[in-house]
Structure formats: C-alpha cells, structure tokens
Amino acid sequence: MQSSGTQSVTREAPVHLEGLGKDYGHFTALKSLELTVPQGTSFGFLGPNGAGKSTTIKLMTNLIRPSRGRAALFGIDVRQEPTRALARIGAVIETPEFYGYLSPLETLAYVGRLRGMPKDEIERRSEAVLKEVKLTDWVDHRIQEFSKGMKQRLAIAQALLNEPELLILDEPTSGLDPRGMAEVRDVIKALKGEGRTIFMSSHLLGEVQEVCDDVALLNHGELLIHGSVRELSRGADTSTFQTTFLRSPTPQELEALASVPGVVEVRAEGDSTVDLRISGGEEGQARVLEAMVSRGLKVITYRPLGSSLEQLYLDRIQESDRL
Numbered sequence: 488m489q490s491s492g493t494q495s496v497t498r499e500a501p502v503h504l505e506g507l508g509k510d511y512g513h514f515t516a517l518k519s520l521e522l523t524v525p526q527g528t529s530f531g532f533l534g535p536n537g538a539g540k541s542t543t544i545k546l547m548t549n550l551i552r553p554s555r556g557r558a559a560l561f562g563i564d565v566r567q568e569p570t571r572a573l574a575r576i577g578a579v580i581e582t583p584e585f586y587g588y589l590s591p592l593e594t595l596a597y598v599g600r601l602r603g604m605p606k607d608e609i610e611r612r613s614e615a616v617l618k619e620v621k622l623t624d625w626v627d628h629r630i631q632e633f634s635k636g637m638k639q640r641l642a643i644a645q646a647l648l649n650e651p652e653l654l655i656l657d658e659p660t661s662g663l664d665p666r667g668m669a670e671v672r673d674v675i676k677a678l679k680g681e682g683r684t685i686f687m688s689s690h691l692l693g694e695v696q697e698v699c700d701d702v703a704l705l706n707h708g709e710l711l712i713h714g715s716v717r718e719l720s721r722g723a724d725t726s727t728f729q730t731t732f733l734r735s736p737t738p739q740e741l742e743a744l745a746s747v748p749g750v751v752e753v754r755a756e757g758d759s760t761v762d763l764r765i766s767g768g769e770e771g772q773a774r775v776l777e778a779m780v781s782r783g784l785k786v787i788t789y790r791p792l793g794s795s796l797e798q799l800y801l802d803r804i805q806e807s808d809r810l
Contacts, residue, residue, distance in 0.1 A: 636667025
C-alpha cells in the first residue's frame, strides 16, 4: 500500500496516467495505460509504428478525448483544466509545419504572442532557445530554406520558448536523414544534461538508449515493460553473442554447444562463426564461455550482437504480436 507521501509525489509528477485508454469504434488504439514519469527524467516511450504512442501523446496534450481513464500533468487533470495543465509544458507533436515566408525570430515572436508572453521576454527567450538548438546563424533566413532537420530543431525551440518544466517530443527524428537525426539527438541530450523532464516517443531502440534514462515499451496499445534502461538491459532474459573459433566447429560440437545450460539457440553463420543466444545474464554468458573452453574449442572472439535490451525488445514485441 502506498503511503500518503508517495501518493502525493505520484499525483504531482510531470506525467501521471491512470487507466488511460482510447477506442475508435471497435478498434482499441490504447487499452488502459498506467504510467508515471518522475521529475528530471528523460523518458523513452518506445514501440513499433501503430503501437499507440502518438495516441497517448495526443491524450496527454488534450488533442483528443479519452475513452476511459485520465491523464494528469503536474497533478492537474488535462481534461478538467487543460489551460493550467498545459501551461508548464512544451510539445512537438508529429511533423512540425511552419509558415515558410517567416524567419525563426518571426515565428517565435508569433508563438510567444499566442502564449501571452511579454515582448521583452519573447526577445530574450528567442535568442536563448535558438542558441540551444544551434540556429543562431539562421535567425533572419526564411524557413522555406531550411532542411527537415533544421525545421525539427526550430520546432523544439518553439516548444522551449516558455521555459517548460516538461518537454514532450513525438518521434522527433522521424523522416530525417542521418545528419538531421544526429543534430536533433544532440539537442535532446543537451536538454537532458540541464535536468529537464523529457517525454519522448520513438520506434528506434538505439535512439532511446542513447538519450533516455527510463523506457516503456508499448505494442498494440498495451504496456509491455517499464523500467530504467540499465535495469532492463541487465534483466533481459536472453542476449545474442557472436563467437568466432580458430577452426570451424563440427556438427557434433555444435550439438554439444546446444546442450550447454543457458544456451537457447545455436546458429552457424559462417566457416568459423556461430551466433549463440544465451539466457541467464552475465553469469550465463560466463558459464557458456567456460563450457566452450573446457570442451577444447579455441575461442577467438566472443562479443554481444546489438544489446540485451534490443533482444528484450524483440522478444516482447514478437510475443505480443502472437497474442
């Protein structure tokens, strides 16, 4: 049972979702989501396309009505008091669009006036946020000259204009080329370094691992796992290790490898390379290596393929898809 102090912290967290769900006729986009994001967390909301990530963010920002449950930002119900609830956030939802004939400074002035900010504060904050997103050399250029990555950084700038305590980003690198993705990730990492609370959806596992502390995995509108990136990586059921031997193992040796405790799957990938899917975390990985050496197999390399979190992600998504 939660103490009253714990309940108070939970209710006043930047993001607190209670049984939040959304139906479109007979189709359920989001089942019944329970989720809390603490202050100062860089939170990755992960899942494949169509998992329900954008639906959740639209519910959080009052763009659509929930079919059940509630969303609260800083303890304020988004449906009951939307103006108060959204006053302390900045958001970039889906693909940002701007008036191409305006400059970044003109765009931010427009956004600031919509928010009711004083002129001198708009000017001060515009200079600061354009510096944060590395667009100071482009302040007087028309936005129609910008690349997609530059527009995305400008979108983050307008979301930061009112100095929000919570920044919500919906697939911030979607549709960008590798350079644009790297630029946007650098901006997000810098914001994380300032201690801001960030709620970021993505379908890219590597992106979430790079910039987030905590992660939740969603598929078919249902929460599958939730925890810190480090804990989930350590607690993953299996991981895949690519093993290269001095000579190619015989079929009998591969069969013997498959019988070693902790080995889930053995897959020969080349003349002397074998991929081993191993359970039991770091202890299991050590046991398998010891077993190979004790059987006289001369191991040249033994390295993880991808990450244990990646394997956990794939396992849970495949399991969810089968249900």
